[in-house]
Amino acid sequence: MEKKLTIIIPVFNEAKILNYSVTEIEKRLEKLPVKYELLFVDDGSKDDTYKVLDGISQTNKRVSFISFSRNFGKESAVFAGLENADGDACVIMDCDLQHPPEFIYQMVDLWLTGEVDVIDAVKATRGKESIFYKISSLTFNVMMNKLTSLNLKDSSDFKLLDKKVITEILKCKEKTRFFRGLSEWVGFRHKKIEFNVAERTVGTSKWSLTKLIKYSIDNIVTFSSxxxxxxxxxxxxxxxxxxxxxxxxxxxxxxxxxxxxxxxxxxxxxxxxxxxxxxxxxxxxxxxxxxxxxxGRPIYILKKSKNNENTSKSN
CATH class of the missing domain: 1.10.287 (Helix Hairpins)
Structure with a gap:
């Protein structure tokens, strides 16, 4: 039976780049050795992201999406994607293509050997990040490494996870969830491979100073006493x-x-x-x-979902 891959792409106010992103991803993955689908998670965008996704999904049966009732944050979007995916494995990547789609070939090849359960893409270079962002990221990684037993140096959300790993991650029901940390904490066979962060050709980063600080504090408190x-x-x-x-x-x-x-x-x-x-x-x-x-509140609320293969699940 042919393997299936679900590519989960969280988005927030990305209406201007969605058509470009879908076109580029499909072009760069046209020779992927497995069947794949694109599952976009609209994190309560204020622009026309929902309308654009709805339009794309009408004509492209490979594209499905779910949309939140409001902005719940990227971590919630990632977990919503994992809960609604039906592939034998999932890849999480950014919509701005700073996570190069062609790198998925290497991930899939490693996964198909059956010897690896999680492929972690770590940053060999960080691209054109501001000095402040680089310092903040370095500080956060050092603190997480010191305060927990997790090795998160230069880690990213860009990962491939086998279905059995996803099943275990989804058993973790805490409300403040840290995807990078949980994917490391559950164990299994990991393989780290380096990638170069691509330059952002369109759009701008949605990470502000306030969000970075809150993200760091939440995850340190969540994963360490x-x-x-x-x-x-x-x-x-x-x-x-x-x-x-x-x-x-x-x-x-x-x-x-x-x-x-x-x-x-x-x-x-x-x-x-x-x-x-x-x-x-x-x-x-x-x-x-x-x-x-x-x-005990849910970590997200769905406003709308559309799965072209009728496999959508609810939280």
Whole structure:
């Protein structure tokens, strides 16, 4: 039986490039050795993305799409794609073609050997990213590597996953989901291959400073409890330091050299007050994630779906 591949493409306000992207993907994959479909996930776009996808799917039976009722974020879009895909394997890629479609040939060839379950495309070069974005990405990767057991250096969402891996990932029901982390956490046989990030020929990046910071905090909190443990360790350190300072103060008093210094007291109060507030903020992040889990709301809501092979599923 011929294998089938589902290519999942999350989109947000990409109406201007959709026709170009579909044409380029089909042109570059015309000799792919397996049957494939394109499943677009419209993450509540404000432009005409939905209308363009609907129009394309009317004439191109290879194209299916699902559309959210509002913007739920890329992670939700990826998982919606995985839940609605019916291929024997899935590839996740960006619509702007910075993930080169022709690279899928190498992924599929490795998958068809039956020796690999997940093919991770890692960035050999990062393309024309801003200095800030490169620094932010490096900082995030270093922190994730230090705070978790996951190796996410230069990783991306550009991956091929076998159906059995997808089945296990979808068993993870937390509300704040980190696709890169979960695809590593579930295990199985991984193979990392390098690719060069292509230049964006059309459109602009949808990642803002605020989104990058929120994305980093959410994923660190989701995948690691070490920040909470660091607070405890710091608390023990402060207690030890306080005992030492009390001992020094008593000793100086007994020998007739009472410690003076209003400035020192104020600085100490300011420092420890700031530390306490920061610690409360970290604890608050974890509590907010627990609150989201307790509410039990879905991670996305479908407004419309169209599957040209009538295999669409619901969340």
């Amino acid at each position: 070490i920040p909470l443990k660091l607070i405890s360790f710091f608390g023990f350190f402060v207690i030890f330091l306080s005992i030492a300072l009390i001992g020094q103060t008593v000793y100086m008093k007994l020998v007739g050299h009472a410690v003076e210094g209003f400035t020192t007291v104020i600085i100490s109060i300011a420092f420890f007050s700031g530390t306490i507030l920061l610690s409360l903020g970290v604890i608050g992040e974890y509590m907010s994630k627990i609150y989201e889990e307790i509410k």
